[in-house]
Amino acid sequence: MKRLMLVVMLLAATVASAQVTVRKGAGQKSTIDWSAYQAAGDPMGQSFLKVLTDDLIRSGYFQRGAPGQSELALTGRAGGAGGSFNAEVSVYNRAAQQQVYGKRYPANPQEIRRVAHRVADEIIEAVTGKKGMASATLAMVGTRTGKKEIYLADADGGGLRQLTRDNAISISPQWGPGGRQLVYTSYLKGFPDLYLVELATGARRRIASYSGLNTGGAISPDGGMIAMILSKDGNPELYVRDVNGGALTRLTQTARSAEASPSWSPDGRQIVYVSDQSGTPQLYVISRSGGSPRRITSRGSQNVSPDWGRNNLIAYASLFGGRWNISVLDPVSLEAKQLTPGDADYEDPSWAPNDRHLAAGRAIRYASKVVLLDSLGDPPVVLTDYPGDWTSPAWAPVR
Amino acid sequence: MKIALKIGMLVLMAAAVSMTGCKKKPKAGAGVDVGDLGPVGAGDVYGDALAGRPDALTEIASQFGFVYFEFDSAQVGESERAKVEAVAEYLRGNGSVGVIVEGHCDERGSNDYNLALGERRALAVRAYLVNLGIDAGRIQTRSFGEERPAALGHDEASWSQNRRAEFKLFQ
Numbered sequence: 001m002k003r004l005m006l007v008v009m010l011l012a013a014t015v016a017s018a019q020v021t022v023r024k025g026a027g028q029k030s031t032i033d034w035s036a037y038q039a040a041g042d043p044m045g046q047s048f049l050k051v052l053t054d055d056l057i058r059s060g061y062f063q064r065g066a067p068g069q070s071e072l073a074l075t076g077r078a079g080g081a082g083g084s085f086n087a088e089v090s091v092y093n094r095a096a097q098q099q100v101y102g103k104r105y106p107a108n109p110q111e112i113r114r115v116a117h118r119v120a121d122e123i124i125e126a127v128t129g130k131k132g133m134a135s136a137t138l139a140m141v142g143t144r145t146g147k148k149e150i151y152l153a154d155a156d157g158g159g160l161r162q163l164t165r166d167n168a169i170s171i172s173p174q175w176g177p178g179g180r181q182l183v184y185t186s187y188l189k190g191f192p193d194l195y196l197v198e199l200a201t202g203a204r205r206r207i208a209s210y211s212g213l214n215t216g217g218a219i220s221p222d223g224g225m226i227a228m229i230l231s232k233d234g235n236p237e238l239y240v241r242d243v244n245g246g247a248l249t250r251l252t253q254t255a256r257s258a259e260a261s262p263s264w265s266p267d268g269r270q271i272v273y274v275s276d277q278s279g280t281p282q283l284y285v286i287s288r289s290g291g292s293p294r295r296i297t298s299r300g301s302q303n304v305s306p307d308w309g310r311n312n313l314i315a316y317a318s319l320f321g322g323r324w325n326i327s328v329l330d331p332v333s334l335e336a337k338q339l340t341p342g343d344a345d346y347e348d349p350s351w352a353p354n355d356r357h358l359a360a361g362r363a364i365r366y367a368s369k370v371v372l373l374d375s376l377g378d379p380p381v382v383l384t385d386y387p388g389d390w391t392s393p394a395w396a397p398v399r
Numbered sequence: 400m401k402i403a404l405k406i407g408m409l410v411l412m413a414a415a416v417s418m419t420g421c422k423k424k425p426k427a428g429a430g431v432d433v434g435d436l437g438p439v440g441a442g443d444v445y446g447d448a449l450a451g452r453p454d455a456l457t458e459i460a461s462q463f464g465f466v467y468f469e470f471d472s473a474q475v476g477e478s479e480r481a482k483v484e485a486v487a488e489y490l491r492g493n494g495s496v497g498v499i500v501e502g503h504c505d506e507r508g509s510n511d512y513n514l515a516l517g518e519r520r521a522l523a524v525r526a527y528l529v530n531l532g533i534d535a536g537r538i539q540t541r542s543f544g545e546e547r548p549a550a551l552g553h554d555e556a557s558w559s560q561n562r563r564a565e566f567k568l569f570q
Contacts, residue, residue, distance in 0.1 A: 148546070169543075169546050171510060171546070172510070172511060185514075187543075190456070190458075190541075191452065191539075191541050192514065192541070192542060209452070210449075210452075211448075211449035211450060211451055211452050211539065211540075212449045212518060212522075212539075212540050212541075212542075213514060213515065213518040213540075213542050215511065215514050215515075216511055216514075229511075229514075229515060231449065231515075231518045231522065231540065231542075232448060232449055233447075233448050233449075234447045234448060234449060234522065235519065235522060236514075236515040236518050236519060258473075258512065258515035258516050258518070258519050259515060260509070260511040260512040260514065260515045261509065261511045261512065274509070274511070274512055276471075276512075276516075280471075281508065281509070281512050302508065304508065304509040304511070304512050305509045305511065317509060347509060348509070348510075366553055391510070392510070
């Protein structure tokens with residue numbers, strides 16, 4: 001993977017050290033105006049401004065405001081010629097009459113999207129005090145080649161690149177900490193096995209190829225352990241093991257039911273997973289060292305695909321009245337809240353590194369795209385407007 | 400191609416034998432709670448460790464009938480047993496080949512859960528084969544979940560064809 005080579009220069013004026021944080025309630029937005037930003041007539045500059053302002057709007061913290069009447073004004077200039085590109089960006093808080101952000105990025109023309117995403121996250125943090133997701137990476141499954149392969153994309157769905165070329169069935173991508181590793185299930189050698197890719201080098205190795213099923217690979221938050229679903233002992237069960245091998249610890253003992261989809265708690269002590277031991281697939285939580293599992297879902301005829309966020313909330317797909325929706329559940333109070341509007345089938349949620357948004361698959365008439373969901377109420381946004389089906393999104397954890 | 404044809408004929412013969420011959424009743428797993436697995440594909444085999452995967456494995460096409468399943472079930476129904484028995488009969492007469500039982504699901508439900516459900520279907524068929532006297536060491540299981548539908552429609556007519564186990568032979 002190419003490392004982002006950026007020279008960061010702070011404009012002198014930036015040192016408006018007093019960060020004026022705009023405090024807003026959930027779902028409230030600051031108005032921002034960029035009509036004075038100078039990029040007209042320059043394709044690179046326009047592309048930069050579009051990616052940046054789309055990121056700001058998608059973050060949920062901003063809406064476009066009218067010139068002269070907005071709380072925030074985004075100014076500066078961006079453009080380039082030949083092999084160079086330069087962007088200057090400032091953000092002023094009009095009420096406080098203070099610059100809250102100002103930076104200049106000289107970059108290669110190939111880095112325009114990355115610079116725009118980075119500036120977006122910096123502005124979001126400067127204005128709201130919260131981490132953005134614009135610079136994050138999404139992994140997902142796409143069928144563009146006719147086979148299921150793993151793809152990577154920027155947080156806005158752009159910058160799509162194909163990670164696997166197995167020409168088999170490659171599914172269920174999950175990241176290791178910092179987004180340095182990605183584990184997935186592939187039929188590369190004829191059977192469903194687990195593979196691990198080191199993103200820095202592209203090196204790949206097969207890490208689980210026991211008899212029967214090897215799937216559901218999920219790396220622990222400290223990067224040391226992997227949870228997985230294996231059937232080697234005669235039935236699909238949940239196991240943990242060192243990522244690099246060694247002895248397996250079997251966590252479930254359900255000879256008459258199936259387990260699936262493990263996801264670690266942020267402290268790495270517990271695992272949420274799917275089991276149909278009650279007769280239908282439901283979510284259970286178990287200690288990483290085993291013991292008695294605790295069922296945490298009661299509503300919905302099926303509850304699957306859990307993702308335990310850093311915010312300690314578990315997102316999952318719930319079947320209710322014949323429709324799949326994404327819900328979010330507090331594993332302590334067991335309070336659940338449905339996020340999606342019931343207008344389509346939503347599956348496989350994954351928390352974004354900003355702890356506010358999620359990516360999920362959305363199927364309409366059996367065509368699936370990856371969409372962005374907002375736990376604070378903004379409507380879903382399509383991220384993968386590409387041919388083929390796009391499913392199973394997974395956000396890379398921030399470095 | 401030739402091998403496939405030969406196997407196909409053997410399958411037909413095996414099926415004929417199993418229809419006319421005395422059909423062996425599956426052993427009830429003595430003292431084992433068969434639970435949702437029902438009378439077949441349960442009991443004393445289920446839960447035993449799987450045989451190791453052969454290092455190199457050459458798959459051979461076969462024409463055994465598919466075993467179909469009810470929605471969200473891994474139980475080999477009464478109507479499906481003769482298909483498994485035909486495979487067992489063939490394996491008895493062809494000691495050098497092994498069988499891969501492939502489990503498949505319809506598209507409903509999560510892909511990951513369906514991988515586990517498909518494996519349970521394959522394991523239920525495996526358990527029945529073992530009950531019929533086939534050495535567990537000759538059987539591999541492989542779940543495709545909902546990834547390889549046999550029928551592409553989005554209704555029960557297609558779904559019922561997709562909830563299945565298939566048989567592939569290997570050497």
